[in-house]
Amino acid sequence: xxxxxxxxxxxxxxxxxxxxxFGKEIANYFSGSPLNRVSFLRTDHxxxxxxxxxxxxxxxxxxxxxPLARDPTKLEYASFKDVQPLVGDDPYSKNExxxxxxxxxxxxxxxxxxxxxxxxxxxxxxxxIYHGSPYFALDVTxxxxxxxxxxxxxxxxxxRGLQFVEGRMHMSLxxxxxxxxxxxxxxxxxxxxxxxxxxxxxxxxSINAGTKRTCPPKDxxxxxxxxxxxxxxxTTPTADRPDCATRKGISNLCFPRTDPTVIMAVVSADSERxxxxxxxxxxxxxxxxxxGFVEPAESVEEAVRREVWEESGVTLxxxxxxxxxxxxxxxxxxxxxxxxxxxxxxxxLLKHDPELEDAKWVTLAEVKEALHVGTSGLGEEAxxxxxxxxxxxxxxxxxxxxxxxxxxxxxxxxxxGGSKM
Numbered sequence: 001x002x003x004x005x006x007x008x009x010x011x012x013x014x015x016x017x018x019x020x021x022f023g024k025e026i027a028n029y030f031s032g033s034p035l036n037r038v039s040f041l042r043t044d045h046x047x048x049x050x051x052x053x054x055x056x057x058x059x060x061x062x063x064x065x066x067p068l069a070r071d072p073t074k075l076e077y078a079s080f081k082d083v084q085p086l087v088g089d090d091p092y093s094k095n096e097x098x099x100x101x102x103x104x105x106x107x108x109x110x111x112x113x114x115x116x117x118x119x120x121x122x123x124x125x126x127x128x129i130y131h132g133s134p135y136f137a138l139d140v141t142x143x144x145x146x147x148x149x150x151x152x153x154x155x156x157x158x159x160r161g162l163q164f165v166e167g168r169m170h171m172s173l174x175x176x177x178x179x180x181x182x183x184x185x186x187x188x189x190x191x192x193x194x195x196x197x198x199x200x201x202x203x204x205x206s207i208n209a210g211t212k213r214t215c216p217p218k219d220x221x222x223x224x225x226x227x228x229x230x231x232x233x234x235t236t237p238t239a240d241r242p243d244c245a246t247r248k249g250i251s252n253l254c255f256p257r258t259d260p261t262v263i264m265a266v267v268s269a270d271s272e273r274x275x276x277x278x279x280x281x282x283x284x285x286x287x288x289x290x291x292g293f294v295e296p297a298e299s300v301e302e303a304v305r306r307e308v309w310e311e312s313g314v315t316l317x318x319x320x321x322x323x324x325x326x327x328x329x330x331x332x333x334x335x336x337x338x339x340x341x342x343x344x345x346x347x348x349l350l351k352h353d354p355e356l357e358d359a360k361w362v363t364l365a366e367v368k369e370a371l372h373v374g375t376s377g378l379g380e381e382a383x384x385x386x387x388x389x390x391x392x393x394x395x396x397x398x399x400x401x402x403x404x405x406x407x408x409x410x411x412x413x414x415x416x417g418g419s420k421m
Contacts, residue, residue, distance in 0.1 A: 003375075003395050004073075006402075007032025007175040026323035026406075028336075029171065029397035033179035035116030035135055042209040045092040047127050048114060051134035052080060052092065056123030059083050060115075060137045060184050063154055065192075066164040067181055072172045075181060076162050083138055086110050086149050096207050100214060105203040106221035108144030111191050113137040113210035115183055137184035137210075139192070169329060171377060171397045178397075179326075186328040187211065190256045193330070197254070200244040204254060213254040215246045257331050262303045263291035264337040265322075265403035266314060268346055271412055274367050274404065275314055275341075275348075276391075277359040282378065286392040287362075289400040291334070304337045312359045313349025317342040322406055325399040336399045338407060366391055368408040375401060 007027040019025075041047045051057060058077035061068040069075050087110055094102070117125075117132035125134060142150040154164070173181060187210055197204050197215040204213040218239040246254070266275035266289070276287035292307030294300060301319040308314050316339040325334040348359050373385035374392045382392055394400045 003397060004029075004172060004174055004178070006396060007179065026336075026402060028323055028325035028334075028399050028402055029175060030178050030182040030326045030328065031324075032175055033116070033183060034118050034120060034176050035180060035183075036119055036130075036132065037116040037183075038130055039211070041127070041130070042114060042211055043096065045095050048092040048209055049090050050127060051114065051117075051125065052087075052090070052136065054080075054123070054125045054134055056121065056125055056133040058133065058135050060135070060180065061140050061153075061157065061164075062137065062184065062188055063139075063164040064141050065185060065189060066166045067170065067185070068157055068162055069165045070162060072165050072167070072170065073174070075173060075177045076157075078138075078157065082156065083140075083153065086140065086146060086153055087112055087138065099207065100205060100216045101218065102220065103205050103216040103218060104220040106145075108146045109206070110146055110150070111139040111188055111206060111210060113184060113187050115180060135180065137188060139188050169377070171395065182326050182328040186258075186326070186331045187256060189328070189330045194254055197244060197246060199246050200242060202241055202244065207253075211256060215241075215244050215254075217241055217244075217247055259332050260294040260300070261291060261327070261332045261334050262294055262300060262307060262337060263289055263334050263399055263403070264304045264308065264319070264339050265289050265400075265407050266308055266312075266316065267338065267340045267407060267412065268361060269341045269343045271340070273361040273363055274407060275308075275312060275359060276362050276367075277312060277356040279355065280357040283392065285374075285389060286378070287358075287360075288394050288398075289403055290356075290359075291400075294335070300335050300337065304339050308339065310353040311350075311356050313347060313352060315342050315345030316340065317345075322403055322411070323399065325402075334399050336403050338403060338411065362391060364408050367393070367404055371401065371405055371408065 006029055009025040009027045012024045057080055059079065060075060061078055067075055091112060113136060115135040115137055117130060117134055119132035121133040123133040125131060140150045140153050170181060191206055191210060194213055195203060200215065202215055204215050207214050219241055220239050223239050277290050278287045290308055290311050294303040300321060304319045305316045308316050319337050319339040322336045322338050324336060327334045350356055350359060370391035370393045373383045374390055375395045376382050376392065377395050393404060
């Protein structure tokens with residue numbers, strides 16, 4: 001399958017002191033969204049109601065985190081008319097204070113996200129000084145009290161020749177669609193993983209157009225349960241829930257989680273070789289750069305040095321940050337770096353952390369050749385011209401590819417490096 005183009009760097013044509021010194025900004029796959037998130041409007045229910053029902057509004061549907069698409073290379077969107085039976089006439093008719101006071105955990109509310117406005121589209125939607133086509137994402141996974149309605153919506157989409165594209169990763173979408181998909185998937189996954197309060201264990205409520213969750217002080221479901229089960233005591237039924245620390249002070253919300261992760265191209269002390277590693281589950285001859293999570297109270301540079309030493313035994317000196325990549329599986333921010341070995345620190349020892357099956361030093365020429373003919377996703381065939389036994393590397397939609405392209409493309413000599421191939 002042809003690899004999609006990468007997003008264009010922001011303001012690539014603007015000359016500035018920074019661009020002259022460091023080169024143009026590197027944009028990685030899953031970044032470069034065309035949407036203005038206007039995050040400050042997520043609490044404005046009048047705005048959300050108007051955006052939701054505008055004729056130009058697009059809804060990206062997900063079923064068990066699988067997006068609605070024509071095929072793996074093109075997302076498809078639904079209209080408000082399509083989703084109205086599931087979300088109702090106006091899910092934003094009540095403000096957040098009313099939603100919290102009337103919370104009922106026994107009623108399944110489909111997860112709806114406001115993603116932003118595409119200001120390039122002259123759709124006629126305007127709100128004060130803001131304009132553009134609104135975009136939402138909606139989880140249509142059949143569950144709870146919405147099971148039947150969700151199933152009908154799914155069948156309606158399939159009857160149009162559309163599908164919910166399954167797969168561990170979706171990296172064949174056009175760059176702009178990939179960025180919209182990444183935002184939606186990460187937020188839907190976070191909401192699904194946090195149905196209960198981390199402090200008191202009670203069900204939580206999604207607010208702020210899907211970007212925060214709160215622990216309401218009342219739950220009308222408790223009244224329903226008490227009535228249906230009956231009571232043998234003199235206790236008066238109440239919707240009040242036990243005290244929770246998240247309702248005190250200003251920290252009364254649960255925010256989406258983003259996990260910082262370092263990923264690094266490691267260069268030998270003489271700048272002639274690159275360190276690559278492989279995990280046991282990967283295809284034969286398939287290698288990549290090393291990576292790992294940033295730990296609390298650790299700088300990015302320290303995390304790079306620690307992860308490289310733990311996984312390979314190699315010792316790094318100078319570390320520089322190259323670029324970053326959102327990674328919605330489930331919610332990582334990949335911080336791409338390039339590090340150089342200290343003299344005498346290049347010996348590979350895999351005895352510390354058993355994560356890697358193998359690690360080896362590869363010449364820049366070998367890496368450059370593999371970038372030309374040997375890149376692919378984990379489940380895909382290598383590129384045209386690849387010969388069995390040659391080095392295989394991640395596709396250009398992965399930041400690992402960008403880091404390797406930078407090293408072999410002149411980054412170490414002061415150039416910007418990288419390639420869109």
